[in-house]
Amino acid sequence: MDAAMSAGTHPESGLTKSIWSDADFDVMGWHDGTIHGLCVQPGASDDSLPRLLLDIDYIVRWVHPVAPQTHFSFWIAPSTLVFDDVWDVEGDLDFKGMALSLDIDHLRRSAPEDGRGGPQWHIEGHFFDLKFRATGFHQYLRQAPQHAERPVLSHSERGGISFAEIAFA
Template identity: 40%
Template sequence: MTTDAHPESGLRKATLTDQDLVETSWDHCRVHALAVTDDEGPPEDPTLDYREDDDLDPTAPSALQLRLDLDYIVRRVDPGPMRDIRFWVAPATLIFHSVWDIVGGLHSVCLPFELKNLRQEAPSQSGEPCWHLEGRNLDLRFQASSYTLYLRQPPRYGPRVLRMAERGGIGFDPKPFA
């Protein structure tokens, strides 16, 4: 028997993966920040001679990650006619692993980004998954081995966009609340 991570909102688990794609809705999720990161970094042993240009191996998997800080809408609550629609929303970190071949556009830096859909497209010639992340003011296509969505706080009931103070500012922390 599994227990829900947040029964009041209907959230079953605080960490979702590409295996949950069919059950996951991305519509109207506000993106507060995005980053492409390389978590490999220099070797921890200070005695090793480290040169970045020596570290390039075209056959090695990419160490790049595409990270998005977003307000993930767990559930939409429609109270009926003439009432405001409310949402269960949680600040979340979406991380695509082993990313490469990013193409597309960010169409505005003045207006907020908002997700509309994330879908997996036909695999590349190498057999790796291809992803299409689309929304208002963004349209990105890329290859990535997988993704993980971490809900960093329990969902809150209210409007679909959280205030910075409520969500703890911008964050890319890969730690779920439960």
């Protein structure tokens, strides 16, 4: 493995690192990423808050089509998105007549309106909505990005469902 790959970068996709955090929020984007699994993990002790772990396909880069092609292609990495110290969780699912898929439209962060601390997070999906508070997040890209014609990887391409907090090297 070359030195660039050992540092968690992936030159073909433009990826510069394989572990991200809320400090990187303004340069990240989750649009059309798919959530494959969700886990609420109890806090480390009885008096600590739980964590929210999401197994997602993170779209590292959208690739513009080159004629004669007319559709985007994508560099995608199976990833674990972990929100720490989670509370005030509320959500809604609406899959009436639709295929069951949790595709993200936007992930938003906002200051709390009630002064109780902690940023408010809002994951808006095409057919779901999830709001909560959390102190921050880390995202671990578990594999190097793969080039794909669709914005989602198959179960076998992504190595199944995982909540591992380990980034590729």
